[in-house]
Amino acid sequence: xxxxxxxxxxxxxxxxxxxxxxxxxxxxxxxxxxxxxxxxxxxxxxxxxxxxxxxxxxxxxxxxxxxxxxxxxxxxxxxxxxxxxxxxxxxxxxxxxxxxxxxxxxxxxxxxxxxxxxxxxxxxxxxxxxxxxxxxxxxxxxxxxxxx
Amino acid sequence: xxxxxxxxxxxxxxxxxxxxxxxxxxxxxxxxxxxxxxxxxxxxxxxxxxxxxxxxxxxxxxxxxxxxxxxxxxxxxxxxxxxxxxxxxxxxxxxxxxxxxxxxxxxxxxxxxxxxxxxxxxxxxxxxxxxxxxxxxxxxxxxxxxxx
Numbered sequence: 001x002x003x004x005x006x007x008x009x010x011x012x013x014x015x016x017x018x019x020x021x022x023x024x025x026x027x028x029x030x031x032x033x034x035x036x037x038x039x040x041x042x043x044x045x046x047x048x049x050x051x052x053x054x055x056x057x058x059x060x061x062x063x064x065x066x067x068x069x070x071x072x073x074x075x076x077x078x079x080x081x082x083x084x085x086x087x088x089x090x091x092x093x094x095x096x097x098x099x100x101x102x103x104x105x106x107x108x109x110x111x112x113x114x115x116x117x118x119x120x121x122x123x124x125x126x127x128x129x130x131x132x133x134x135x136x137x138x139x140x141x142x143x144x145x146x147x148x
Numbered sequence: 149x150x151x152x153x154x155x156x157x158x159x160x161x162x163x164x165x166x167x168x169x170x171x172x173x174x175x176x177x178x179x180x181x182x183x184x185x186x187x188x189x190x191x192x193x194x195x196x197x198x199x200x201x202x203x204x205x206x207x208x209x210x211x212x213x214x215x216x217x218x219x220x221x222x223x224x225x226x227x228x229x230x231x232x233x234x235x236x237x238x239x240x241x242x243x244x245x246x247x248x249x250x251x252x253x254x255x256x257x258x259x260x261x262x263x264x265x266x267x268x269x270x271x272x273x274x275x276x277x278x279x280x281x282x283x284x285x286x287x288x289x290x291x292x293x294x295x296x
Contacts, residue, residue, distance in 0.1 A: 048217050049208050050240035051199070060197050069196050084264045085236025092198035092233060113261035116232045 101132030
């Protein structure tokens, strides 16, 4: 079944890759007509670049695949609620549908820029939220343990 | 005099370059300890990428130059008020000071995400605002004329 849960699992695989390389474990995939056209995970530490969030890279990659910068026929799946920066990019790209897993109460766009998305972007939240949140919690718990 | 007006003129030179290649004319420079360490202009059409705003590229470039992703000792000069996406990136980078020229009432962060910036980021606005705004107005007027 190629439903939201299926594609969120693909985003979770990306998030796990990020975690394995010491990055905050967030993953994203972009789907167009039932096909994954872009996969990305957070690389801010590796690339030394605050703009290298999973969603940003996925949007850039998907536009490359499609040869057009608007993603109105695409769905972006991301394991954690996008931040303000990513919500702004999702708006510029006019993403057709946004699906995210876990809420991010501290840095998520809903708190700071609730009107930031394009009015036509459909939003679905809470898909595999537990799995998405557990990855984040375990990552930060391990970081705190490492710090002593 | 290496003051805000001087560096905004550098950002205006970048904005003009954008306009000359058919891009919405927005330019940015990042200054660290009195030295320009990054220059960029909007390239969304050329790169077919909504994330290629002047500020985003400048932040990525400056982090590369400094070898660290935080820009708390830097000033970002941009000819037009940053959008929500760029304000989010400016926050993540913890930019020390943000200086912009013209307001952007339609897409600027002040309307949609007034709290998006890092609380320690100093904001100065209105530097050469007339020159910055004229570039934008002329660009869009020419576009409308071309459309007939």
